[in-house]
Amino acid sequence: MQVIERLLFCIRSNVIANWRGFGAWLQASKNEISLIVIPLHDDPLTAVRKTRKGLRDVRDRAAANNLKWRDVAFAGIASEKAIMVIIRHQGIPREALWWKLEGRWPGAE
Structure with missing residues (x-):
């Protein structure tokens, strides 16, 4: 169960980081x-x-x-x-x- 929880946490944190990156990229590009x-x-x-x-x-x-x-x-x-x-x-x-x-x-x- 711990492995699944860690995997889900990693996926969630990667998705959040990707969306933040997209947002910064969009703001910089006008x-x-x-x-x-x-x-x-x-x-x-x-x-x-x-x-x-x-x-x-x-x-x-x-x-x-x-x-x-x-x-x-x-x-x-x-x-x-x-x-x-x-x-x-x-x-x-x-x-x-x-x-x-x-x-x-x-x-x-």
């Missing part, structure tokens, strides 16, 4: 933040790995043509059905960001 929700269709762990790689791939390919894309940063949280990704995109219009991501994930909202 208005150049977007949220995208990407539905998951595969095994959640595999889908998260593919999505992380895909997000980096989109950013890196765009950065080859526009250096502002180098500063694009992602933070996210996943459930069994979707990934919520907060994107900091200083100097990049939301429409340009959405256009790039929508090409890769057409079901994203």
Whole structure:
């Protein structure tokens, strides 16, 4: 029972720390933040790995043509059905960001 209580405490404290980090990140970034929700269709762990790689791939390919894309940063949280990704995109219009991501994930909202 102690092991379960310790595990739950660790999970809870990690979640609280992550949300505090998200909040600080959002406040520092002002208005150049977007949220995208990407539905998951595969095994959640595999889908998260593919999505992380895909997000980096989109950013890196765009950065080859526009250096502002180098500063694009992602933070996210996943459930069994979707990934919520907060994107900091200083100097990049939301429409340009959405256009790039929508090409890769057409079901994203």
